[in-house]
Amino acid sequence: MPIPERVGIISRLLLRENAYRSIRDAIVDGTMAxxxxxxxxELAQWLGMSRTPVREALARLEGSGLVVTEPGRYTIVSPLDARIARAVQTVMAAMHELAVREAVPHLSVVELDAMREANARFAAALRADDVDAAIASDDDFHGVAVRASANPVLRAVIEQYTPVLRRLERLRFSSLNGRASVALHDRIITLCEAGDGEGASAAARDNWLSLTEVFELDAYGNLST
Structure with missing residues (x-):
């Protein structure tokens, strides 16, 4: 049978993914407040595409809590909400704990070296007060175990909700004890290398739960800045 023509389908999927990532990144880095x-x-004009993939991207972003839509009225960038952030933090800590537990038996020397290299970049970025580089290298560090876990469902959940926490980290990065994160990363690597899945996964959980100081509420229940 002839091979079905799929170019149009692939093109639409790429447009939708590009729209999602571009808008998501602009929200996380504060370009969209x-x-x-x-x-x-306006977003379609900015991205150079039709409104359809933009609308699909906004629906996806609403699902991860980065935008709020009132049908027929407005779509806005979600206000910072400490309660939502705490809920996401709890889920993310559990997901990364599971990722490391599943990854440890499969981690190679190359992957362990990649974790060390990412943590070295993370430490250097903190010393230089380079928030973009710190977040990127932190993502690289944790991404090694997530990929090695070979769990596509876990990976999808982490990808969907990580931007919620990254958004807060960026806005309040100076309040974080970054050097403690570097030390926790080192501990995770040491335990992974020793084949201690339970210890490494517990350290990964503690690493994500250490973000608690970011989520401070004022007297009205809003995220304080």
């Missing part, structure tokens, strides 16, 4: 109104026509 909390409470800012999002217009799909």
């Amino acid at each position: 909390p409470g800012e109104k999002l217009n799909d026509a």
Whole structure:
């Protein structure tokens, strides 16, 4: 039988993914501020594409808590909400704990070296007060175990909700004890190398739970800045 033509389908999927990642990154890095109104026509013009993939991207972003939509009225960048952030933090700590537990039996020397290299970049970025580099290298560090776990469901959940925490880390990065994170990363690597899946996974959980100091509420229940 002839091979079905799929170019159009692939093109649409790529447009939708590009729109999602571009808008997500702009929200996480603060280019699009909390409470800012999002217009799909303006976003489409910015991205150089039709409004359809933009609308699909906004629906996906709403699912991960980065935008809020009132049908027929508005779509805005989600306000910072400490309660939501705490809920996401709990889930992410559990997901990374599971990722490391599943990854440990499969980690190679090359992957352990990649974790060390990412943590070295993370430490250097903290010393240089380079928030972008710190977040990127932290993602690289944790991404080694997530990929090695070979668990696609776990990976999808982590990818969906990590931006919620990264957004807060960026805005309040100076309040984090970054050097403690470097030390926790080193501990995770040491335990992984020793084949201690339970110890390494517990250290990964503690690493993500150490973000608690970011989520401070004011007297009205809003995230303080």
